[in-house]
Amino acid sequence: KEKRKQISVRGIAQVENVANVKKSFNRHLHYTIIKDRHVSTQRDYYFTLANVVKDHLVSRWIRTQQHYYETDPKRVYYLSLEFYMGRSLTNTMINLGIQGACDEAMYQLGLDIEEMEEMEADAGLGNGGLGRLAACFLDSMATLAMPSYGYGIRYEYGIFKQQIQNFEQCEEPDDWLRYGNPWEKARPEYTVPVHFYGNVVYTAEGGRKWVNTEVVLAMPYDNPIPGYGNNVCNTLRLWSAKSPLSFNLKVFNTGDYIQSVLDRNIAENISRVLYPNDNMFEGKELRLKQEYFLCAATLNDVVRRFKASKFGSREVSRTNFDLMPEKVAIQLNDTHPAMAIPELMRILMDEEHLAWDQAWKVTTECCAYTNHTILPDGLGEVASHHAAGASAQTSGDHLPHQPSPHGAGQGQVWR
Numbered sequence: 001k002e003k004r005k006q007i008s009v010r011g012i013a014q015v016e017n018v019a020n021v022k023k024s025f026n027r028h029l030h031y032t033i034i035k036d037r038h039v040s041t042q043r044d045y046y047f048t049l050a051n052v053v054k055d056h057l058v059s060r061w062i063r064t065q066q067h068y069y070e071t072d073p074k075r076v077y078y079l080s081l082e083f084y085m086g087r088s089l090t091n092t093m094i095n096l097g098i099q100g101a102c103d104e105a106m107y108q109l110g111l112d113i114e115e116m117e118e119m120e121a122d123a124g125l126g127n128g129g130l131g132r133l134a135a136c137f138l139d140s141m142a143t144l145a146m147p148s149y150g151y152g153i154r155y156e157y158g159i160f161k162q163q164i165q166n167f168e169q170c171e172e173p174d175d176w177l178r179y180g181n182p183w184e185k186a187r188p189e190y191t192v193p194v195h196f197y198g199n200v201v202y203t204a205e206g207g208r209k210w211v212n213t214e215v216v217l218a219m220p221y222d223n224p225i226p227g228y229g230n231n232v233c234n235t236l237r238l239w240s241a242k243s244p245l246s247f248n249l250k251v252f253n254t255g256d257y258i259q260s261v262l263d264r265n266i267a268e269n270i271s272r273v274l275y276p277n278d279n280m281f282e283g284k285e286l287r288l289k290q291e292y293f294l295c296a297a298t299l300n301d302v303v304r305r306f307k308a309s310k311f312g313s314r315e316v317s318r319t320n321f322d323l324m325p326e327k328v329a330i331q332l333n334d335t336h337p338a339m340a341i342p343e344l345m346r347i348l349m350d351e352e353h354l355a356w357d358q359a360w361k362v363t364t365e366c367c368a369y370t371n372h373t374i375l376p377d378g379l380g381e382v383a384s385h386h387a388a389g390a391s392a393q394t395s396g397d398h399l400p401h402q403p404s405p406h407g408a409g410q411g412q413v414w415r
Contacts, residue, residue, distance in 0.1 A: 017098070017101040018101050018104045018105045018108065020101075021052060021098070021101050021102055021105035022105045022108060022109060024052045024055060025048055025049065025052050025105060025106075025109065028048045028051040028052055029044070029045075029048045032047075032048065032051050033047055033048050033051075042115055042116060042118075042119050043119045043179060045111055045116050045119075046116040046117070046119035046120060047179075047180075047182050049102065049106070049113070049116055050088075050089055050120075050182040050183065051182060052102070053089065053092050053093055053096070053098065053102065054092075054182065054183065056096050056098055057092060057096065057224050057226060057233060058224075060096075060226065060232070060233040061224050061233040061235075063231070064231075064232050064233045064234065068147045072327070073147045073327075074147070074326060074327050074328070074329060075147045075148065075149065075305070075328060075329070076141065076146060076147065076148035076149070076329045076331060077148075077149050077151060077298065077302055077328065077329065077330045077331065078134065078137060078138065078141075078148060078149070078150045078151065078331050078333065079151050079152075079294065079295065079298055079331065079332050079333060079337040079340055080130070080131070080134040080150070080151070080152050080333035080334075080336070080337065081152065081153065081290065081291065081294060081333070081336040081337065082125060082126035082127060082130055082131030082134060082152070082274070082333070082336075083123070083125045083126055083131055083134045083135055083138070083150060083152045083236060083238075084123075084124060084125065084126030084127075084128070084131030084132040084134070084135050084159075085123040085125065085135045085223075085236070086122050086124070086135070087117070087120040087121075087122055087123070088120070088123070088183050088223075089116075089117055089120050090117055091139075091226075092183075092224075092226055094228070095143075095226040095227060095228045095229065096226060121176040121177075121179070122158070122174075122176060123158065123176060123181075124158035124159040124174055124176060124274075125152065125153070125154075125155050125158045125159075125238075125274055126158075126159065126274070127159055127274070127276060127277035128277060129372075130333060130334060130372055134150065134152075134333050137150075138150045138225045138234065138236060139225065139227075139228075141225075141234060142225045142226060142227035142228075142232050142233065142234040143227040143228045143230065143232075144227070145227060145230055145232045146234075147234075148234050149235050149236075149237060150225065150234075150235070150236035150237065151236075151237050151238075151239075151294065151297075151298040152236070152237075152238050152239070152294065153238060153239055153240075153270075153271050153274075153290060153293070153294055154184075154221050154238035154239060154240040154271055155271060155272070155273055155274040156175075156177055156271065156272050156273065157173050157174050157175060157176075157273040157274065158174040158176050158274050159174055159274060159276075160172060160173065160174055160276075161173070161174045183224060184221045184222065184223050184238075185221065185222045185223075186219065186220075186221050187219070187220045187221065187222055187237075188219055190220050190301070191217050191218065191219045191242070192217070192218050192296075192297050192300045192301070193215045193216070193217055193218075193244065194215070194216050194217070194218050194292070194293050194296045194297055195210060195213035195214070195215055195296070196213060196214045196215075196216065196289065196292070197212075197213055197214050198210055198211055198212040198213035198214070199211060199212055207350065207353070208350055209350070210350070214267075215244045216241050216242070216243070216244065216267045216270060216293065217241070217242040217243070217244045217267075218239040218240070218241065218242075218293060218296070218297035219239065219240045219241075219242050220237045220238070220239055220297075220301075221237070221238045221239075221240060222235050222236070222237050223235070223236040223237075223238065224236075237298075237301070239271065239293065239294060239297045239298070240271045241267060241268050241269070241270035241271040241272075241293060242268060243263075243264035243265075243266075243267040243268055244267070269286065270286070270289050270290055270293050271290070271293070275287055275290070291336055291337060291338075291339055292339050292343070294337055295337050295339045295343045296339075296343055298337075298340070299340060299343050299344050299347055300347075302328060302330065303347055303352075306318060306324055307319065321348060321352060321354060321358070321359075321362050322358070322362070324362050324365075324366055325362060325365035325366050328366050329366065329368065330344075330366050330367045330368070331368050331369075331370060332367065332368065332369045332370065333370050334369075334370060334371070334372045335369075338369075340367065341363060341367055344359075344362075344363045344366070344367070345359050345360065345363055348362060348363070
C-alpha cells in the first residue's frame with residue numbers, strides 16, 4: 001500500500017517534539033516489542049505507539065494520585081457493571097496535546113497513524129447507553145479535575161463482535177484481550193478476597209461472623225483516564241476473578257489433583273463474560289455473583305483508602321467513620337451494583353463494629369443512585385410497597401423517600 005502523500009493536518013508540531021517521539025518509537029519497538037522494521041506488523045506499530053503515548057501519561061497519573069493523597073479531598077467512586085470505553089489511543093493523544101507530534105513523527109517514519117489506530121481492540125465492556133454514560137462520566141470528571149475512581153469488572157469477553165454473513169448478522173465472541181491491553185496495569189498487591197455462600201455464626205463477644213465461605217480473589221487492573229489539557233489522570237479499576245485454590249502435593253499422583261486444577265475455572269468464570277442487555281438473564285446465579293463480586297471488592301478498596309490517607313501507606317490513620325460521608329461519595333450506576341449498600345453495612349457492622357444506626361447513617365449519606373428507566377420496577381421498590389406504590393403513582397402522588405418516575409430519563413440522579 002502506498003505511503004500517505006499528504007502532510008499532517010492535525011496541527012503544526014514542534015520539531016523537537018517530533019524528534020523525541022521518533023526516538024521513543026524506535027526504542028519501544030526494539031526494547032518493548034522486541035522486533036525490528038523488517039518483521040514488524042501494523043499491530044506491532046500500534047503497540048509501540050501506545051507505549052510512546054503512555055510514557056507521556058504515567059507521570060501525570062502518578063502526580064495526580066500523589067496530589068489526592070496530599071490534599072485528602074472527597075472522592076467520587078463510580079460503580080458500574082458496564083464501562084463502554086472503546087479505543088484509547090486517539091483520545092489519549094488528544095487529551096495530552098501530542099496528537100500532532102505523533103502524527104508527524106509517524107509520517108516521517110513512513111507509517112500511517114490511522115492504520116495503526118485501526119489495530120486497537122475496542123474495550124466493549126458495555127451494551128449501550130448505560131455503559132457509554134459511565135465512560136463519558138469518567139472522561140468528564142477527569143477533565144473537571146474531580147478526584148474520582150471508576151470501578152467495574154474486567155470481562156474477558158465484552159459485547160459480541162458483529163459479522164454479516166449472507167446478509168444476516170452473526171454474533172461472535174469479543175476476545176478483546178487476545179493480543180493484550182497496553183493501557184492496563186495489573187495490581188496484584190491489592191488483590192482482595194470475596195466471599196460467597198457459607199453461613200453466619202454468633203461470636204463470644206455477641207457479634208456475628210461469616211464462616212464456611214467459598215473464596216474468590218479479586219485482582220485489580222488499573223486503566224488511566226486522562227483529562228483534557230489539564231495534566232490530570234484519574235483511574236478506572238477493573239476487577240478480575242482469580243481462583244485462590246492451593247494444591248496439596250499429597251494428591252499430586254491422584255485424579256483429585258487434575259480435577260482441582262480444572263475446577264479453578266469455576267471461580268474465574270465470574271469475570272469471564274459481559275451479560276447481554278436482556279432481562280432474561282436477571283436472577284441468574286452467575287449474574288448475581290458478578291454484581292456482588294464488584295461491590296465487595298470495590299468497598300474493600302474504598303474503606304481501605306478512607307482509613308489510610310498517606311500516599312502508598314497501608315497504615316490505618318483514620319478510624320472515625322462518622323467522617324466517611326465527608327470523604328466518600330459512592331455513585332451506583334442503575335440497580336446493578338445495589339448490593340453495595342448491604343455490603344457497606346456488613347463491613348461497617350461486622351468488621352468495623354459500628355452500631356446499626358450509625359452504620360445506616362454513614363451508608364445513606366455515602367451512597368447515591370442513578371436511575372435509567374421510567375418504569376416502576378427500575379426504581380428498586382420494596383416488594384411490600386408494590387401495591388401501594390402502584391396506586392400512588394396512578395394518582396400522581398408518591399411514597400415517602402421514593403423518587404418520582406415521571407420525567408426521569410437516562411442519567412437522572414436521585415439521592
